[in-house]
Structures are given as C-alpha cells and as structure tokens.
Amino acid sequence: MRFPEDVPTLTADAVTLRAHTVSDIEAAYDACQDAEMQRWTTIPVPYERQHAEQYLTEFIPAAWRDGKSWAWAIEYDGRYAGTIDLRPQDGNLGEVGFAVAPWARGNGVMTGALRLAVRHAFEQGWDRVVWRAYVGNWGSRRVAWKCGFRNLVTIPAGGLQRGVRQDEWVASIARDDEPEAQGNWWQVPVIETDRLRLRPFRSTDAKRIAEACDDVRTQEWLAGLPQPYQLSDAEGFIESRPANSAGGEGVSWAIADPETDELLGCVSVFDLQNRIDSTMGEIGYWAHPDARGRGVMSGAVRGAIGHAFTPIADGGLGRRRLVLFAAEGNTASQRVAEVNGFTRTGRERAASPGRDGVFRDLHCFDLLGTDPRP
Ligand SMILES: CC(C)(COP(=O)(O)OP(=O)(O)OC[C@H]1O[C@@H](n2cnc3c(N)ncnc32)[C@H](O)[C@@H]1OP(=O)(O)O)[C@@H](O)C(=O)NCCC(=O)NCCS
Structure with a gap:
C-alpha cells in the first residue's frame, strides 16, 4: 500500500475516514492532552508534540505500507476529530482501536466511524473484528455495543497499559453478525x-x-x-x-x-x-x-x-x-x-x-x- 494514495476514504452521514495529513498534528496533540484519552488508551504520558509528529508522519504511513495497521483520521464538522485504526492479525481477524477529541464527543462520531471501519474490515476479507477496552471505559463499551459487538467477557489483568496490568473487556463482531446493538442496555432513570x-x-x-x-x-x-x-x-x-x-x-x-x-x-x-x-x-x-x-x-x-x-x-x-x-x-x-x-x-x-x-x-x-x- 502506498501512503497516502492508497488509503481509502470512507464516508457516511457526518463522518469521514481519510488519510492523516501533517495539518492534523496540532489537533491530535491537543486531543491527547485530555485526561480521558490518557486514562483509557496507551498513548505516552506526558504526551508531547513530538509524539504526535512521530505518530502521524512516521508510524502511521509505515504501518499502511507494511500492512501492520490501517489508521484513519476521523473528520467531523470539517475538522480532524480523532483516529480509528484496524490492526490485522493472522487468520482473517483483527482488532480495532479508536479515540475522539473531547470537543467532538457525544455526537455519534465514534459510532459512525466504527461502523465504517468494521464494514471495511469485512469487505477486506476479515471474518471477525475484536474490540478491547479497560474495564470502566463505559463510553467505549457503549459505542462497541451500539455497533453490534457482542459476547463481552472480562479478562482480569488482560490488558497492559504503560507497564501496568489492567482488567479488560473484550467483545467482537463476526462478518455475518447483524451490526446492531444486541440485547438491552437498561438505563436507570431518576x-x-x-x-x-x-x-x-x-x-x-x-x-x-x-x-x-x-x-x-x-x-x-x-x-x-x-x-x-x-x-x-x-x-x-x-x-x-x-x-x-x-x-x-x-x-x-x-x-x-x-x-x-x-x-x-x-x-x-x-x-x-x-x-x-x-x-x-x-x-x-x-x-x-x-x-x-x-x-x-x-x-x-x-x-x-x-x-x-x-x-x-x-x-x-x-x-x-x-x-x-x-x-x-x-x-x-x-x-x-x-x-x-x-x-x-x-x-x-x-x-x-x-x-x-x-x-x-x-x-x-x-x-x-x-x-x-x-
Ligand atoms: C469512548 C469515545 C471513543 C466515545 O466517542 P463518542 O464519539 O463520544 O461516542 P458516540 O457519540 O458515538 O457515543 C455513542 C454512545 O456512547 C455514549 N457515551 C459516550 N461517552 C460515554 C461515557 N463516558 N459514558 C457512558 N456513555 C457514553 C453516548 O451517550 C452514546 O450513546 P447514545 O447514543 O445512546 O446516547 C470517546 O469518549 C473517547 O475518545 N474517549 C477517550 C479514548 C477512548 O476511550 N478510546 C477507546 C479506547 S478502547
């Protein structure tokens, strides 16, 4: 794959997935200062400008070229709003990871982005997409649930974050699964x-x-x-x-x-x-x-x-x-x-x-x- 020429642009409703550009660096750096972002992902802490530069200009292009991961910039409201990536593994299966900037949250951005990425993964021949999140990341769990991820299990100390083991939730969706929420997620109204x-x-x-x-x-x-x-x-x-x-x-x-x-x-x-x-x-x-x-x-x-x-x-x-x-x-x-x-x-x-x-x-x-x- 050539970067950025071969990176497919995927669009639905208000969300577009496209190749990252150098003009996203500042916004990516800003988004990674957020406490939630640091709490629930593996980004370096403290997160410095050079981390964003390196990730966008070196890591992502190289990963597309050698097929290790496919990371898209999420564009929403005409701006860079976050990143979503698919990481293929052997055997037509892979994992998805995502994060959205604080200003764009609560607008269905990640739900839209995840639906696009999952559909693309199946079009590329994947049989199953796996989602993982540290236990307690309710926002991520709800996005995954809305997009049809299922059979959630908790793996004690299953995740590794900056050298520390964390309990982890894992769920997945298979190619033939309906990409819609499974089961009821009850609210507790006042x-x-x-x-x-x-x-x-x-x-x-x-x-x-x-x-x-x-x-x-x-x-x-x-x-x-x-x-x-x-x-x-x-x-x-x-x-x-x-x-x-x-x-x-x-x-x-x-x-x-x-x-x-x-x-x-x-x-x-x-x-x-x-x-x-x-x-x-x-x-x-x-x-x-x-x-x-x-x-x-x-x-x-x-x-x-x-x-x-x-x-x-x-x-x-x-x-x-x-x-x-x-x-x-x-x-x-x-x-x-x-x-x-x-x-x-x-x-x-x-x-x-x-x-x-x-x-x-x-x-x-x-x-x-x-x-x-x-
Ligand atoms: C988790 C995250 C990706 C959600 O992105 P988002 O664009 O705000 O998600 P959406 O707007 O598509 O929300 C989908 C649903 O989740 C709900 N939701 C979002 N954040 C939530 C939270 N913190 N707690 C509970 N529910 C939450 C929304 O209300 C929405 O449900 P609804 O449509 O029934 O109202 C975003 O908060 C984020 O980037 N967090 C930090 C990084 C991260 O956790 N990445 C995932 C690592 S596994």
Whole structure:
C-alpha cells in the first residue's frame, strides 16, 4: 500500500475516514492532552508534540505500507476529530482501536466511524473484528455495543497499559453478525414522587448500604448477603450496578430522601434475561432500619413497577409480568406486595434458607401488566 494514495476514504452521514495529513498534528496533540484519552488508551504520558509528529508522519504511513495497521483520521464538522485504526492479525481477524477529541464527543462520531471501519474490515476479507477496552471505559463499551459487538467477557489483568496490568473487556463482531446493538442496555432513570426519589447508586451511598445490609432483620430475610456485611461489600455492590444494567440483567435504584438525598433503601427489578420468559422480572428490595414503617418501600416499589411495565420504546423495561417472593413470617415484605396489587399465587414449601439453618416457606406473588393497580 502506498501512503497516502492508497488509503481509502470512507464516508457516511457526518463522518469521514481519510488519510492523516501533517495539518492534523496540532489537533491530535491537543486531543491527547485530555485526561480521558490518557486514562483509557496507551498513548505516552506526558504526551508531547513530538509524539504526535512521530505518530502521524512516521508510524502511521509505515504501518499502511507494511500492512501492520490501517489508521484513519476521523473528520467531523470539517475538522480532524480523532483516529480509528484496524490492526490485522493472522487468520482473517483483527482488532480495532479508536479515540475522539473531547470537543467532538457525544455526537455519534465514534459510532459512525466504527461502523465504517468494521464494514471495511469485512469487505477486506476479515471474518471477525475484536474490540478491547479497560474495564470502566463505559463510553467505549457503549459505542462497541451500539455497533453490534457482542459476547463481552472480562479478562482480569488482560490488558497492559504503560507497564501496568489492567482488567479488560473484550467483545467482537463476526462478518455475518447483524451490526446492531444486541440485547438491552437498561438505563436507570431518576423517578421522583412527592415523598421519594429513585436514582442510580453513587459511591457516597456505601456507608448507608453497609448499615442497612448488616442489620439483623435484613440479614434474617436476605440470607444470601455476606455476613458480616462490610463497607467493601457495599462498594462492590455499587461498582457492580452499571454492568448489571448494561448487560441487560437488571436495574437497581437507590431509594433516596427527596430533600436530603440520603439513602433509604434499594429496589431492584432483576432476572430480566430469564431463559424461559424474557418478558418477566422479579422485584427485590431492602430498607435501611431508620426508614422502615412509614411506607417508603411501598412507594418505591410502585415507582419500580411503573417503569417495569413501561414499553422499551418509551424508555421502560417492557415487562409483561412481575414476580415477588417473601418468606413466611416476613409480614412487612408481604404487605409491600399486597398494597401494590400483587396477587398471592401460592407458597413454595421450605424454599427460603434462614440464618438459623431453618428453611421457611416462600410466599409467591405476581402482577401482570394488565392487572388493575392501586
Ligand atoms: C469512548 C469515545 C471513543 C466515545 O466517542 P463518542 O464519539 O463520544 O461516542 P458516540 O457519540 O458515538 O457515543 C455513542 C454512545 O456512547 C455514549 N457515551 C459516550 N461517552 C460515554 C461515557 N463516558 N459514558 C457512558 N456513555 C457514553 C453516548 O451517550 C452514546 O450513546 P447514545 O447514543 O445512546 O446516547 C470517546 O469518549 C473517547 O475518545 N474517549 C477517550 C479514548 C477512548 O476511550 N478510546 C477507546 C479506547 S478502547
């Protein structure tokens, strides 16, 4: 391949992929000063002008010539907006890497650029394109998801960044795969009522979560919780929430006081990828001891139910049926189900393990989207 003559120009909508030129150096240098760019890529830190010069005038042209990688400048709004590259490996497979300048983010630039690059890779005979990102790079993960990358796995310490091992996400798309998002990436909307706010969890909730989940009654009825329940367990729970909803499994809200934003409890809709019935969901909850006995959970569950039955096209979870389980003796939890219109469908015998080693019966409830709700 000759550079730049043989570099194909690819265009769709507002995005063009073209060969880099020396006039991109300044913009590339500027973009690489950004903290996100340094956090999520392998560019040198500190990033100096000579790095940009060398990358654009030596590394990229040489890589096109010897076929090691194909890097395009992304042009958006008439300017250099970033770089995307394909790195072929043996066996008709290769990896993609990308970054966009801070000023151009949030406009669909990378989604457009990635679609173009992936299509080109398949036209060139690749069978599969692989995407990798350090764990926590949600922007990159969402771009890859939108473009149809799938089968995401986490490889502990799978990536190497400036000599330091980092946990890594890996996903891929094959030639015959539909280049569209696979599965649901649930959002966690803020739901306000006059007495409560349902919102995503944040790191400052950890102390209240630990208090609530180490409480004797919570421990009694939720036997699956770690015992003792420590601050690190709460931090792990908070950290795991984005992946839970991005992976389509469930949605968890922090129930907060609308005045102070203090955490009062948690309500979740989960099991959203149930193998037998992917239109159902299970409701689960716990309340902080100082928030009990004043209708907090009944109100929070009402908010969660409304969102669960809202069609996916309208931003909801598109559920057809919800289920809820409460152990024999857990009167407060059964009451939350009843006041929200759930029907008691029966009991599973000796199905709920207790801390005391006794298995109690589990009361089963369900609610259909077509049921009247209080
Ligand atoms: C990740 C990155 C490439 C995204 O580029 P972008 O042009 O802003 O992406 P898009 O506008 O196409 O966004 C696609 C989706 O991701 C979402 N998104 C973008 N950044 C996000 C972030 N930090 N967190 C969560 N979602 C994000 C967008 O909202 C959009 O979703 P929507 O269409 O449903 O609203 C850009 O932020 C970047 O260059 N980051 C630094 C370098 C980097 O991480 N490179 C990838 C290394 S693997």
